[in-house]
Amino acid sequence: MRAEQIVRVAGGAPVALAPHVLPALERACLQAAAISERRAVYGRSTGVGANRLTAVDPRDTEHGMRLLRSHAADAGAVIPAPTVRAMLAIRLSQLARGKSGIEPRIVAGLERMLRTGALPELRELGSIGTADLAALAGTALALTGERPTAVPFEPLAPFGMESALPFMSSSALTLARAVLALEELRRLDRAGRVIAALSARAVRANTQAFSEAAAQACAAPGAVRVAREMRLLTGRIPYPARVQDPFGFRAYVPSQAAVVAAMDDLRVRVERLASAGQENPLFDFRHSRVVHHGNFHQVALGLAVDALNLGLAQSAPLVLARIAMLHDPMFNGGRPFLATGPAGSSGHMMTEYIAAAAAAELRNAAQPASLGSVVLSRGAEEDASFASQAVVQLERAVRHYRPLLAVELLSAHRAAHQQGTAMPGRLDAVAARLREALPVVDEDHDLRPEMEKAQELLAELAVML
Known part of the structure; x- marks a missing residue:
């Protein structure tokens, strides 16, 4: 299935x-x-x-x-x-x-x-x-x-x-939870690509890191796909501001490719299990016998989910790095935290705290569930794969990945607005939608409504990719 x-x-x-x-x-x-x-x-x-x-x-x-x-x-x-x-x-x-x-x-x-x-x-x-x-x-x-x-x-x-x-x-319930979490994460990953491209244009990143040559040399599953999508979105920035960018952009392809590859691996595993007759015992009608087994021990599923949780956790610092660049006058061409108005205005300062808290949740959710063990039923069942717990952690990670991306979206949008950055192709349509849904307010104000709206817009951005 x-x-x-x-x-x-x-x-x-x-x-x-x-x-x-x-x-x-x-x-x-x-x-x-x-x-x-x-x-x-x-x-x-x-x-x-x-x-x-x-x-x-x-x-x-x-x-x-x-x-x-x-x-x-x-x-x-x-x-x-x-x-x-x-x-x-x-x-x-x-x-x-x-x-x-x-x-x-x-x-x-x-x-x-x-x-x-x-x-x-x-x-x-x-x-x-x-x-x-x-x-x-x-x-x-x-x-x-x-x-x-x-x-x-x-x-x-x-x-x-x-x-x-x-x-x-x-393990049908565990598989169901994994499938639905994976579907939401796929949408967020696509939206994240659009947001990273907006950030790249806003700070005039060096798009050589997204080149086909660099992706081929990465020699990692998913790298060619991620790089191709970034090129499609960013276009060529003719005069990049730097020979080499910080890791938030320079290491984006290998980092996000690891997430994409882990999602692909989990999808294959879940689809196989969703169509497999693994009941214990199972009947081997070809040989007219019953077979008792331990295939219910979902170690491969647990490891696949753990790998994805770890992939998300390792990608979070690069999101934080891009947010820091957008907030830094050395990269944004303006004031700290994209602030405007009187001296001492805070701008997007507190959104970094939201992003850092979300990244901390991703790290906590990445503690490998497969390392857990438990003995049950008077010792008859002396181990468990903890795959179900890994999926619960994946749901938690997905829930916190959303506000992490929303912070980068808000800051990329504001930085591009302040600089009057021209957006190519698909990003132009994205920028127009953001201007409509998230009009930039110059003075310090309550950012919660914008955070909530930015999270709602992630589904739209995924479709735009």
Whole structure:
């Protein structure tokens, strides 16, 4: 399942199973039942976690629902509806692969839940990077009418032991949160390119750092793309003010290319997982066997998210450096902090504090979650990838990346206005939009409304690239 599809479903796009899916799942369910009669199957004929060695009476028709009820415990803030929709879409895609032996009526019910908007209420705490058990168990209780849904939903019959664990055995919620955070970050990255180009024109940066030759020599994934976009936006500055700029511009391409490459890597990982049947255990119908495994241990996902968080953190100092240049009379041709009016006016001085606080949050969010570990279920589960925590940190980083870019936008706009800087091509349209939405006020004033408006404009700037 492509990231773009998940984002569209999160926004309300319709979903439907292909006609062949339910008949194929019916055949798989029957085969799984036959295989399970010949050997023990974790969670189906046994307990789970530390209870994995405890046999379950095959006549115990309540085992499946007890398992779901006991695993549905969650806590914390309510998860937004778009994220829940994305989770349901991912789980539907995974179950349609037919590796779990789940009853097809449950998959059909999941599709109906998503199609009708009968979403369950889920909460944020309950995942540690091995599976989103609480969120999916809570969804199962909503499917069977034991928990409320956003709109009325005709409940399914209770889950049997053959379907309870397979339904829960996924990191669909973690993947959904990663996809949506990644989509927002892609928009911010594109907007950031436009803002960096505005800053470059405002201080007459040396655009050699964005040249094709420099990008090729960088020999890093994403460098050629980032440099090409910067050239498209800045055009050629015929008389740059300096032979070499500070790192805010000179190192922009390798720094931001690292972010772009990390986003690409995470997108590939998430898309593979969103279409993979990884339930534990999974059924290998080709060889008529059941396979118990540890693929739920999402170490690769956690490492990919950590890499992106680190990439964002290393890019933040260069944003701060460009803001400092815009505020420095040596570069802006005017007064400190772009101030006007009486002597001692502060101008944009305090916006540096906003940017620095945001950068500090990015650094804090970049502490590798993959270094964490925890032992659970009486030692039966002696480690966790903490991928879920890495995604929470990514959401936090994205939330603070927005005001960081907004500060640079405000200062680049004001610096260009004070100097009467001419903007080429696409930047001319950007500058016109900024003059309309953010008219420059010369005297010191309350900057909060402008900060809020600048953050709103980031989505527009992303489209302009």
